[in-house]
Each structure stands twice: as C-alpha cells, then as structure tokens.
Amino acid sequence: MNILEYRLDQLTHKFEKDFGKGRYHAGALYREIFKKGNPDILEVKEFKASPGFCQKLEKSIDLLPGEIVDRFTEDGLTKFITQLWDGQKIESVIIPMANRNTLCISSQVGCRMGCRFCQTGKMGFKRNLTAAEITGQLFNARFILKQNIKNIVFMGMGEPFDNFEAVIQAIRIMNEQKGFDIALRHITVSTAGLIQGIQKLAALDMKGLRLAVSINSSDENTRSWLMPVNKTQSLALLKKTLQAFPLCKKETFLFEYILIKDFNDSMEDAVKLAEYIHPLPVRLNLIAYNPMDGFNYESPSDDSMYAFADVLTQKGVFVIKRWSKGRSVSAGCGQLGKRC
Numbered sequence: 001m002n003i004l005e006y007r008l009d010q011l012t013h014k015f016e017k018d019f020g021k022g023r024y025h026a027g028a029l030y031r032e033i034f035k036k037g038n039p040d041i042l043e044v045k046e047f048k049a050s051p052g053f054c055q056k057l058e059k060s061i062d063l064l065p066g067e068i069v070d071r072f073t074e075d076g077l078t079k080f081i082t083q084l085w086d087g088q089k090i091e092s093v094i095i096p097m098a099n100r101n102t103l104c105i106s107s108q109v110g111c112r113m114g115c116r117f118c119q120t121g122k123m124g125f126k127r128n129l130t131a132a133e134i135t136g137q138l139f140n141a142r143f144i145l146k147q148n149i150k151n152i153v154f155m156g157m158g159e160p161f162d163n164f165e166a167v168i169q170a171i172r173i174m175n176e177q178k179g180f181d182i183a184l185r186h187i188t189v190s191t192a193g194l195i196q197g198i199q200k201l202a203a204l205d206m207k208g209l210r211l212a213v214s215i216n217s218s219d220e221n222t223r224s225w226l227m228p229v230n231k232t233q234s235l236a237l238l239k240k241t242l243q244a245f246p247l248c249k250k251e252t253f254l255f256e257y258i259l260i261k262d263f264n265d266s267m268e269d270a271v272k273l274a275e276y277i278h279p280l281p282v283r284l285n286l287i288a289y290n291p292m293d294g295f296n297y298e299s300p301s302d303d304s305m306y307a308f309a310d311v312l313t314q315k316g317v318f319v320i321k322r323w324s325k326g327r328s329v330s331a332g333c334g335q336l337g338k339r340c
C-alpha cells in the first residue's frame, strides 16, 4: 500500500485491521510522513519500543511519491517532472507568492478535453492519476524540493473532474490537519466546465474549496471551436449550473480567460464577457496566451490586456491583473506537457 493515498481515519482503520494497533500509532506515522517527510520511523518515540511492529510496517507500507527526474527554473518559477511507476511523466509547477508558494498540480497524464491552446490537450489522454500520485506531487515539492507550499491549484495536466474520485480523495488528504494541513480555501480546482463534475462537487460538503472555470470566450461557437467540451456542455448550461452552486457568503468563482491576440481580445469580446459573467460572483483572471507549436496565434500586448481589463472593470467585474509567468520554461498556463 502507498501511504500517500490514505486519510488519517483510513490509515487508523487499516492499523486496527492489519496490526491490532490504533490511532496512537497511525497518528504518529501520519505525522512523520505527511508533516515531517520522515520515512525513517525506527527512531520515532511511538515506534522505538516495538521494532517487530516497525518491521511489519516496513513490509506492508510504501512511500512512493514518484521520482523527480528533471526540473527547470526561471523568475522563481520551478517546473518539476515526476516519473511514475509505469514510466509516465507528469509536470508540476511551484509559483512563488509573497508569503507562501503555490503548487500547480496535475491530475491526469495528458488530457482528453482537447483545448486548442493547450499543450497537454495535444498529448491526448494517457491515464488518470491515483490519489497518491496527486498527493505525491505535494510531498515532493515540500520535502524533496524543500518548498513552503501553502496553496494548491489543480491547473496542471488534466481535467480534474474527469478524474473526480481520485482528485477529491487527494484534496481530503491534503486538507488533513494532522498531515499536509492545507486549508480548503487554499485549494483551487480548475475545470474546463464539466457540468457533472461541478454538480458532484456541489453535493459534497467541502466548504471553502475554490472552483475555477476556464472560460476563454463568451461566444458559444467560438468557445466550441477553442474548447470542444463546449459542444456538449455549453456556456448557457455552465452558467445555469454555477448559479445553482452553493457558494458561501462572500465566496466567488475564479474565471480564467486566456487572451489571444486578434482572436478573443476585442472590446466587443470584453463587453460580451461582462454580460456573461453578470450576475455571477466572479474574480476574473486574465492570462496572456503563451505561443505554442501548432496553434498559430500570438500573445496580446500589455496595452491591449489593460484595455480589455478596463472595459470589464468599468462594468463591475473584479479583474486580477497578473499576466502569465514562466513562458520560457513552458510552465505557463496551457503549456504543461511540452518538453523544454
């Protein structure tokens, strides 16, 4: 068993069933692995007196976060590549913030959504990650790369709601107070707009967990061309689903909009986007398109991004003016999956 796929209550249950031990030992192991990154438990006080039990544990419990096989850094951003047990590789990005770092995490190897602006979409779908392969990225960032990670965004490779159960299990593990201890309000799940996934999330009691939606156009036809998921899960349906989503007071959705020069960056696009957003509570993240092979569009200029943002701001939309980082290491939005 890979311990990285267990919540504390599940591990306690396993200890009771397999070893006749309880919360005391399960809690100690959980603390050592998830809080301290220490797999060497022989010297830990709760286990010192029971070397026989330690041996049994070592035989039945593995710690397999995947091996970091490469990493690239620029402007403080670090992209690292993890090789999984079957040779597949996934990418994660550490984004430095003022007081704490954000880890952009992958939920699948590849992706079946096929968004045209996205390098991962070009790879196609290889397989889902297990919960342990998702939490393993956090383990590696914290304990192997020694980064102080306090925020998680599911904006790496894959569509999180296409791997719903594993993603939710991973979030619950990351949220475990006696372990990684990342508050739900510091975790953002970003979707291309899978209606069923949004509805399933709404039915769970995960207050505070943030929901981001990749919008990129407020015109049905344009969005269907750019993001094929829109053909069956239209903007209209998406808005209806979001209106029914049980947000807490003062909570907002995060909308992501990749601005592509002469494609979706006109003033008319901005007006239409503001109309689509109204009356949803939204913070809008504008991201400059990162040019990639096979999609012949360009990044907009800073001036046109400000002009676009101004139209939205005047219409009462809260716009985050933080343009994309990490272009040269292919760590910007929609660029994971591209080898440097």
Ligand code: SF4
Binding pocket: 111, 112, 113, 114, 115, 118, 119, 120, 121, 122, 156, 157, 158, 159, 191, 192, 214, 334
């Ligand atoms: S943008 Fe997201 S959903 Fe779309 S293809 Fe890329 S990884 Fe998949």
